[in-house]
Amino acid sequence: MRPINGDHVTEAVAGCTAALRTALDRDWRAVRAERLDWDCHTTAFHIAEDLISYAANLAGGAQDAYVPFEIALDEGTDNAGLLHVIETTGALLAAAVRTAPPGARAFHPYPFRSADREGFAAMGVAEILLHTHDIAQGLGISYEPSEELAESVLTCLFPHVQPGPAPWPTLLWATGRGELPGRAPVTEWRWRNNLVIPAERVTLTGLRPAAARDLRLGGDGGLDWIDGGPFEGTREAAGFLVKAYEGGVHRPEFGVFALVRHEDGRAVGGIGFHGAPDEEGRVEIGYDLTEGARGQGYATEAVRALTAWALAQDDVDTVIATVESDNLPSQRVLSRADFTRATVEEERTARNGQGMEGGLLLFVRRA
Structure with a gap:
């Protein structure tokens, strides 16, 4: 599994045009595309x-809306000409993805109003x-299409969907286009670009399953790290993310984030949640x-x-963190971030009922 890029866009376009070129002699306007209200010609132009x-949003750095323009086919464009348009627009997207800086983000409405170059490549594919x-x-x-293409789309845009026995049938099922044994039919769906949370000098960049898997296996997760790579805690957290994804319980916005420095685009650390909020509205962080x-x-x-992001969510009332009793720097971090030491009773409950290890101190911040 490798991060999706411009080469994937090129491959997807080649597969599309090769398949559709076998039906150039058909009247695409007279045939409805499956499951859509559009005919095949309209769908191809879409x-x-x-x-x-x-391509325009990414290359132009659009921030609040799509770049305000439309394309139109010349009158009389035949099916072969339409495929040429797909090839050309695909080449433009592939080029925009390849040349965009690693941290570039541009407007896309769902779900967090932006996407990076990997997200735009995945959406195109x-x-x-x-x-x-x-x-x-x-x-x-x-x-x-190839299984790698389908898997790349799933791990990038559908991190909330548990992997199935094969990527292509899983992607069809996840988008309401097929059945998957043991799973209910999908009637509504949306893909999910990764969440980024800005801070003063760093951006918290949500890790996708492909990047997390690479980090777990000792890679760089597609990031440029100072000091040659992340600390072991980030790799361990990435492994937990992959396990949650494979188990179908991953909530991407409550995953793991790389800390990417604004000044040079290099990663300096990791931060994230130990899981989704519990029934009492608690969520635990580590860094x-x-x-x-x-x-x-x-x-x-x-x-x-x-x-601040977590406490703004409807299902979060309390953020907690645990720290070793001798880790004074980390305790100072939490104090400066307005966490307070839990009460003796809260720590006793955390140890006896919630499995907190002995020797750890519990810090709490409430909404």
Whole structure:
């Protein structure tokens, strides 16, 4: 599993046009695409519209809305010409993804009003794969993308969906286009770009399952780290994220975040949640920094930003953190972020009823 990029866009376009080129002699306007209210011609043009829109937003750095323009086909454009338009708009998106800086983000409405270059690549690939499927089903022709393409879309845009026995049937099921044994039919769906939370000098960048898996296995997760890589706690947290994803209980916004420094785009640490909020509205956070980033206030910034975000959610009332009794720097971080030491009774309950290890201190911040 590797992060999705411009090469995936190029591959997806090639698969789309190869499949549809087998039906160039058909009247695409006379055939309805499967499960859509559009005909096959309209659906194919929609692919091109999405690709150029994503390329424009990413390349142009749109922040609040789509870049205000539309494309139109010349009168009399035939099916072959329409495929050329898809190839061209796909090439533009692939180029925009390849040339965008690592931390670049641009407008997309769902769910957090922005996407990075990986997100735009994944959305483009998703539009190509799914709508080529719709057109192929309508025309009665064969089409099936590579498993890697389907898996890349799932891990990037559907981190809330438990992996199935094979990526392509899982993606079709997750978008209401097929059945999956043991799972209820999907009638409503949305993909999910990763959450980013700004702080003063760092951005908390949500990790996707592919990046988390790479970190767990000793890689860099697609990030440029100072000191050669993350501290062990970040790798361990990434492993828990992957386990939650594979188990179908991952809530992406309550996952793990890399701390990416504004000044140079390099990662200096990690922060995240130990899981989704419990029934009492509690959520636990943890954090660490690479050695070269310690003592500079990055952890305090990150804890403040993540805690403020968490307490703004409807299902969170309390944020907690546990710290070793001899870890005075981490205790000072929590104090500066307005956490207070839990009461003796709260710590006793945490040890006896919630499995908190002995020797740990409990810190609390409430809404």
